[in-house]
Amino acid sequence: MLSFLQVLSSGIAIGCVYGLVALSFVLVFKATETVSFMQGDLLMLGGFAGLALHLAAGWPLALAAVGAVLAVALLGAGLERVALRRAIGQPHLVAVLLTFGLGMMMRGGVASVPAAAQDMYRLPFAADTLGIGPLVLAASHVWVVLATVVLVLLLALFFRHTRAGLALRACSEDARVAALMGVPVARMHTLAWALGAGLAAVAGLLLAPITFVHLNMGLIALKAFPAAVLGGLTSLPGALAGGLFLGVVEALAGLVLPEGAKDVVPYVLLMAALLLFPQGLAAGRAGGGGR
């Protein structure tokens, strides 16, 4: 029972990371119809930016984390301005290739820093454990869950109660009508990319104490795709729920299934879900526009 609870808690923590990355993917996809294949690279960049600001530049950890998230968000906004907006209105594959290429450049950029390419790093926080009665939880897992809850609350407030958040939502529902109502659609796209990139960077920082910071940590974002699809591709709460669900199922599968099988579980689930419930998933998509 105790080991079950421990596995469950680590599943929830990893699920939160999947959920955050899926959230960033869906946020960008909803607002700009751009399929981003570089969320994993933005995540990795967030981890390394935090590392560089803290270890190399000597900033305090909290400040370094905020700085890293802002820097990556700025990068997202800048890339939207320079390149990504050219993919709007094109077939999905254009954006897929474009973001994949940009992600490759980020990975290559980090890899050409010798110190970054060779080692795995640990951000010095949340390295200890918490004991609740007989249950021992990794502090990093608790951190992830708490941070996710706070972030989601902030995002909900942003989307419901601020002018920019409402405008972004209007833009996602129907860009043309939003433009007619005076929403600056192009600026909203930039904002969406900034938010999406920033969220990915947060996920990277939260992942840092769990998997360390290394060049391939972005691979985790591949599991955010099933999470986003399970959540319906256009639903922010759905993406988060999909991530949590996958994290928990994957962790539990690790208990039951043979070694290695747990890594395919999200993809098998995705194929099964697409086969069995195409209507349920498609319904969420059809709700978006009246085309």
Next chain:
Amino acid sequence: MSATPVAAPEGLRVLRAAFVWGLLLALAVGWLGADFAFSQATLVATYAIAGLGVVIIVGQAGQIVLGQGALVALGAYAQTLLVQAGVAPLLALPLAATVGALGGVLASLPAGRLGGLYFGMSTLAFALIVEEALVRWESLTHGAAGLMVPGFGLAGWQADTPLAQAAVSIVVLLIALALAARLLRSRLGRAWRAVREDEAAADACGIAPGAAKLRAFIVGGSLSALGGSLYAHWIGFISPEQFGLVFSFELLMLAFIGGARRLSGAVWGALVVVAIPQAIAVLRDTLPGDWARSAGLELVLFGAIIVAVVLLRPQGLASGPRSG
């Protein structure tokens, strides 16, 4: 409108293409030396066969496929295991293509009811499952350690010179091109284009979109697997990581650069995709300093090329001959 353009008579176009490619090959032989030119021609032809599968699925049937590398991998592994078990390589080729076709069926299972991005995601999931299976099924595939591939031979004759390998690849490519061109002119080819332009309208005209997509994946899967099985012979060693996500995107880029609307796009795209690593290697040698020696630079340059191609020619996939 956007059907395959029939500007020149068939025979004349084939003659013209043969002339252009013959001239290119002759120039390459003169400039780069026979052995290097033929080994590059082998690679181009092999990539073109694999890319033909993407051109059919993406350019003709209009589907998003993010995991074509897995179908190539299935072909390569099937071919290797069959030849290791004693099957003649020439006989193993169609069997490997069949395995690829079966893989295509599996990857496109959700195609009957889904369109667009969801479907692309399911091909991605399929590819990741295949890759993991190749790594984990060690008794058959030797996992990440990979497999050595016997050479390609036929009744005592071994294709061990660059010239012989190039000849085999080009012959297979020509056969594949001819078959694909025949298919595009058939009822099935018209059905693919109809589904690409408007799935609902195609459905209303009595074309079953699900069946058309499934067949696109059967044809595309077997072509890519065929390319993979030749590739395995020429490289001599296969491992799961060769056919990962980056390879799938290389194939997409191939179709994108060459133009996915025409079959010849696969060959032009293959030429560019094979040339890029060489160009990067040359560029690296000319750049000063240790920085140029780092592995990261290659990634940056490759990514930059993808980005540049997409930005300079965003209509690469979408533009049909209709603008002309």
